[in-house]
Amino acid sequence: MGIKRKTKSLNSLLEIFEQSDEALSAIDLVERLNSKMNKTTVYRILERLVDEGVIHAFKGKEGVQWYARCKDCTASNHTDLHPHFQCRDCGKTECLDLQLSMPKVSNHRIDSAEMLLVGQCEDCLA
Amino acid sequence: MGIKRKTKSLNSLLEIFEQSDEALSAIDLVERLNSKMNKTTVYRILERLVDEGVIHAFKGKEGVQWYARCKDCTASNHTDLHPHFQCRDCGKTECLDLQLSMPKVSNHRIDSAEMLLVGQCEDCLA
DNA sequence: TTATTAATGCAACTTAGTTGCAAAAATAGA
């Protein structure tokens, strides 16, 4: 597959990410777009957007895929390295504006680090 | 279900954990014990051992369950807070002997933190 | 021994995600 085309489906997903500050789960996206496109298409476009550095992927507390917009990433340079927070009550999931430092481990080469915090969000604390 | 009984199945799992310094995936355990007990039993015993503070659970890079022996935890006090490492080449997964500090996030209550490092282990570096 | 409780096996189910392939849509070339 050579040249990539900017299709309607792709734009639908882009729009959703542009309009949301929170992270979105693949499950949720499949559900929300269910009338517009097939779930296979959703997964394929998500993968493509990750490759292009538009969004980044991580695993939520149940082990399923979550996605959020990248700030300053490109296809060749995924620089986002921050922890994520997921609310145990409402499920809201956010990118945290903290720099995550990669611990050094002797005799190991570390490629990537992922940190997930679980707790209660602002709304659910009350 | 009231009083818990120490059965053969339970002891089989305990033995495996005592003999291994690495973390073990549920998948692997189900496979290894496949002739001795049903996978449902494996999952149930793993859950029980977590409740009792004998082992702790975390998600590997593919989002599946991993387990490792606890050092100083009890049923009421899971104190283990350390990152985990998973080798992208051979899959070997280890508890890291580092204290993980929970970042404070304003207006959020953090209950737990999980950190997963992915890279190459000692053996796969060469 | 008999009653009670806990552990196990098994089959069926659930759910997130993947795959293969055919159809549709977009683009390029003549």
Place this chain on the structure above:
DNA sequence: TCTATTTTTGCAACTAAGTTGCATTAATAA
């Protein structure tokens, strides 16, 4: 334009991890 080629999409079937309900077995207590 008409046609060939490439890319995207839909669909159905599949995979794999984990769960559930329920009947059976094993252990313990009365």
